[in-house]
Amino acid sequence: MQHIFYFDGDAKNISWLIQTGESIAEQNRIHVEMYKDKVTDIQSKYIALHVGLFWGIGVFKIKNEDQIKIMIDEKIMHKQLTTNLQTDDELTVKRIQFIKQIMAQRKLKVEFEAISYDANMANKKIRKN
Numbered sequence: 001m002q003h004i005f006y007f008d009g010d011a012k013n014i015s016w017l018i019q020t021g022e023s024i025a026e027q028n029r030i031h032v033e034m035y036k037d038k039v040t041d042i043q044s045k046y047i048a049l050h051v052g053l054f055w056g057i058g059v060f061k062i063k064n065e066d067q068i069k070i071m072i073d074e075k076i077m078h079k080q081l082t083t084n085l086q087t088d089d090e091l092t093v094k095r096i097q098f099i100k101q102i103m104a105q106r107k108l109k110v111e112f113e114a115i116s117y118d119a120n121m122a123n124k125k126i127r128k129n
Contacts, residue, residue: 002067006122009044015125016052028125046095067109073120
């Protein structure tokens, strides 16, 4: 199965959208207390990517060996995920580890695509809040 995965986040919220053919599954959440108003937008986006992938697998939207095109509207995130660019931020390092672990365990075929912020279908929920 092929999916297109969009995600976004800010200091208060995270959201993600999984498009599979004509079907779209959207979710948005308020950050848990330990992250709410304590994370940067980039950290929040990593949390959204991690939680969204985990949610997609949990509700059987994403299955083992599926193909996922992950749409990224932050240049630094795209670079970190495609070239293993290092960061000193511990939260980001842990999220990247978890994301890569999920991809490896589920044998997901992942492609990362850089997009503009306006092309990110998941940010509409964040902008409203």
